[in-house]
Amino acid sequence: MKTLALFPLCLPLAACVTPASPLPEGPARLGQTVYVDGPTVRPIAVIEDSRCPTDVVCVWAGRVVIRAEVGTGPGKREMTLTLGEPVPVADGALILAEVAPVARHTQPVKPADYRFTFKFAGGL
Known part of the structure; x- marks a missing residue:
């Protein structure tokens, strides 16, 4: 009975709590800024996108290199990430896993169209 008597007093306090909106996961x-199983990552700029367009036959597949701000705990630092190459971060490795879309030879990718997917292989 005492529990029920306290319930109306707790209700106004619960209304004051504003839940923090979590950072999105997935393509950025x-x-x-997105959350990647530990660190946060914010792609800043595309430094290089030399991938072979989808409608062209190439000798070299090309690569994507971006500049990103990586946050671990209270600190943030800028890093250069290359598609498919792990980079040491905190107790693991951060990987730029996917970059979309791929250009066509007649239609290059606009900066606003890029989507970056990251993976983090953390330690124990």
């Missing part, structure tokens, strides 16, 4: 746009 340039300038968008």
Whole structure:
């Protein structure tokens, strides 16, 4: 009975709590911060996108290199990430796993169209 008597007093306090909106996961746009199984990542700029367009036959597949701000705990630092190459971060490795879309020879990718997917292989 005492529990029921206290319930109306707790209700106004519960209304004051504003839940923190979690960072999104998944593909990120340039300038968008995402959570990646531990660190946070914000792609800043595409330094190089030399991938072979989808409608062309190439001798070399090309690569994507981006500049990103990586946050671990209280600190943040800028890093260069290359598609498919792990980079040591905290107790694990951060990987730029996917970059979409792939250009066509007649239609290059606009900066606003890029989507970056990251993976983090953390330690114990």
